[in-house]
Amino acid sequence: MKGTAQEKIILVTNDDGVTAPGIRALIEAVSPLGRVVVVAPDSPQSGKGHAITIGVPLRLDPVDIFEGIEAWQCSGTPVDCVKLARDKILHRLPDLCVSGINHGANHSINVIYSGTMSAAMEAAIEGVPSVGFSSLDFSFDQDFILSKKVAHTIAKKMLETKLPDGTLFNVNIPVVKEDEFKGIRISRQADAKWVEAFDERRDPRGKKYYWLTGEFVNRDSGEDTDVWALANNYASLVPVQFDLTDYKLKKQIEAEWKF
Template identity: 60%
Template sequence: MSYRPTILIVNDDGITAPGIANLIDAVIDLGEIIVVAPDSPQSGMGHAVTIGNTLRLERVHLFDELGIESYQCSGTPVDCVKMAQDVVLHRKPTICLSGINHGSNASINVIYSGTMSAAMEAAINGIPAAGFSLMDFKWDADFSVAKKVVRTIAEQMLSSRLPENFLVNVNIPRVPEAEFKGIKVCRQASAQWKENFEKRLDPRGNEYYWMTGKFVNNDMGDDTDLESLKQGYASVVPVKFDLTDEVVGSWIRRNWEVES
């Protein structure tokens, strides 16, 4: 009997999102697929975990006709990865694929992204992982290019001896297939969100705030994810979860350390 890898599929847009169905379609013949995803949209949850509330995990039948076992979880994307490993599989899957997210997770968005935090949780637990995002928020977005990118990267992940804690953030431009340039390995662009909070009144006259703002790219480098996406390439950024800043650390050691 030939070996079949186990592919865990998660997302943050919820188990009924078109993106997760397209991700499944892209890799359906590459191994045994298990789906564990939130029961409702969880965008922007970052690496949140459920601590003070109960967690519910329910077997659903959205992909039964494909022969795929799927579960919906009441928690966050990170909860989904934890429960997939500890409750559903009772073991580590071969790889974890997260997405396909509706909207970009390039640059600083990786910090806020539930899609990427799910992939990161897998990598923390020694499961090679990739998060995929399409730069199109529409529910009826065209995933043709995204599926090709997912397929290419998943095949590479399954056929390669990957480094420890392998994790990549993959973003796909919203372009027709004829205009898609290919895949580039990039660095994360330095950018940020400039927020405003509009004060508004609800129908009862009570004040509330609505966050608005714009995305500001402070990095004009031609080797960034934002620039590659602008040119029509899918960007692949290697990500790590050790947030130690050695440059600042060296400065602190020189200037702040005192022997007692």
């Protein structure tokens, strides 16, 4: 890869696929900040979480769909895309990894399931400052103007700031008119989840099949959460960590349990 030593390399990925409108919007948002390289799935990979591909070959092919931007499509998961980008395309760690812009929310517990966030997390595991962007608008033809402004602002801040290794942000953007948007609010992950059920149906041959359904339930009344911020016309920015150790419980059982 050509480029000057001072040039920032920004890896762009997603989970909705390389042809999704959201990734084009994200490219437009961050391309003024450095050299953009895109590595994204060749088809939608929503809900894949941190899955990786094993047992079958991975394909990586160049695509010419973003003018002036080096772009590749990968047959694997969002995490596969980040791994291959580092090893086979960039041959170095990027200065920033941005993932999205996802079509749909990734606030609260959704961060666990999100391919958008897992791609960013994979880069963060390697020490790259990373961020996943999601819009609460699920529509394919949504207006990304506000989302692009938020993405540009945060990516610029990240490139200008010396951040700790493993920095990872989860950013969600509300569906709101620009003149009603209140800004970016640093938040915590809400205690909220999907109460799920499976809708049982039968196919024309009488065999059962199931559709996952559910209702989103917010059990958190705090005004410092991502869910509250989004409901009140803010974009939420949650610093995320991939160390899943429960240190409070660890301290308790160290004191109480004897082996």
